[in-house]
Amino acid sequence: MQHYLFLLLLLCGAPSAWSFDILQALPKTAPAPQDNPQTAAKINLGKTLFFDPRLSADGGLSCDDCHQLAGGGEDKGTSQGRSQRKLKRSAPTLWNVAFQTVLFMDGRATSLELQAAEHLLDPAVMALATEESLVARLSSMRGYRELFRQTFGDDTISLLRTTQALASFERTLLTPNSAFDRYIKGKKKALTEQQKRGLTLFDERGCLSCHFGVNFAGPAPGPAIGMGEGFYELFPNHLGSEYDQKYALADDLGRYNVTQDPGHKYMWRVPILRNIALTAPYFHNGSVNTLEEAVRIMAKTQLRLQLNDTDNADIVAFLQSLTGERPQITLPQLPSTPGYTPLPTRNR
Numbered sequence: 001m002q003h004y005l006f007l008l009l010l011l012c013g014a015p016s017a018w019s020f021d022i023l024q025a026l027p028k029t030a031p032a033p034q035d036n037p038q039t040a041a042k043i044n045l046g047k048t049l050f051f052d053p054r055l056s057a058d059g060g061l062s063c064d065d066c067h068q069l070a071g072g073g074e075d076k077g078t079s080q081g082r083s084q085r086k087l088k089r090s091a092p093t094l095w096n097v098a099f100q101t102v103l104f105m106d107g108r109a110t111s112l113e114l115q116a117a118e119h120l121l122d123p124a125v126m127a128l129a130t131e132e133s134l135v136a137r138l139s140s141m142r143g144y145r146e147l148f149r150q151t152f153g154d155d156t157i158s159l160l161r162t163t164q165a166l167a168s169f170e171r172t173l174l175t176p177n178s179a180f181d182r183y184i185k186g187k188k189k190a191l192t193e194q195q196k197r198g199l200t201l202f203d204e205r206g207c208l209s210c211h212f213g214v215n216f217a218g219p220a221p222g223p224a225i226g227m228g229e230g231f232y233e234l235f236p237n238h239l240g241s242e243y244d245q246k247y248a249l250a251d252d253l254g255r256y257n258v259t260q261d262p263g264h265k266y267m268w269r270v271p272i273l274r275n276i277a278l279t280a281p282y283f284h285n286g287s288v289n290t291l292e293e294a295v296r297i298m299a300k301t302q303l304r305l306q307l308n309d310t311d312n313a314d315i316v317a318f319l320q321s322l323t324g325e326r327p328q329i330t331l332p333q334l335p336s337t338p339g340y341t342p343l344p345t346r347n348r
Helices: 003-013 041-049 112-121 132-141 142-152 157-170 179-185 194-206 241-244 289-304 309-318
Strands: 077-081 088-089 230-235 266-269
Touching: 041 142, 041 157, 112 157, 132 142, 132 157, 142 157, 194 309, 241 289, 289 309
Parallel strands: none
Antiparallel strands: 077 088, 230 266
């Protein structure tokens, strides 16, 4: 049974969505799997790998290039992979991503570790040909051998250990203390009157039916939905609006491309709304430039509503209250390779 269908029916049938189960402040820490507990050494290794372009085949692309932590944790349009190759989708944010039960917009990865592995080996992204090529690349650098030894007890380098470290770092990418967080904890003046009206409209118009919970993206891993069980929505839910063609919203079939299940056409993982004001352009193809327009489109395509300008502005104001405090992240010192490069294409 699809958990998200049960939850949607439950929420839509409830007389009110106002509860701490539906509206939650961001926790101080994110969940981690038992087979990959958080350690300081592992987080440090993951941060080093995250910023190192030598994880890509041609040495020209780091994780941070598509998931820019100096900004919204994503790119600014459809992503560019290896050798500036343009991809068909926009990279989603990594801020607070540890509270998602599946990764990628189509939910094809069931953990942060698997998401990292796919990116490393994807010929359109990091483009490492095999696990062996990754191991050879990192093992050629003394600094990485030492970092892996400090983290895992020996200097054996593997794809699994690499992705465990990357995932551990990504689980620290939390943005607490937004105006909304302060409000839900009892500081009622943390939101402006306009933002409070926007929150009321967000509930009354039905937005909370999908956008609830820690990330305003459905349940975090827990009793309702386990890790790997995604929470999805149809987008566009109501085909035929003027926005479908204007922004090519229906050109990508979403999760259907993964499962080939006709019932999954136009199904997407419910996106994170925390820090949404920082992550323009919007939607899977990065086709919409402003949050104001994105709200209008969601009202029309999902709920068959035409918002007036005042209501639209109030909802936008509420969404801006979800911007949290991004932690200060110092750039790591990458392992050096005096006198040579580990990139084969540059040894010619």
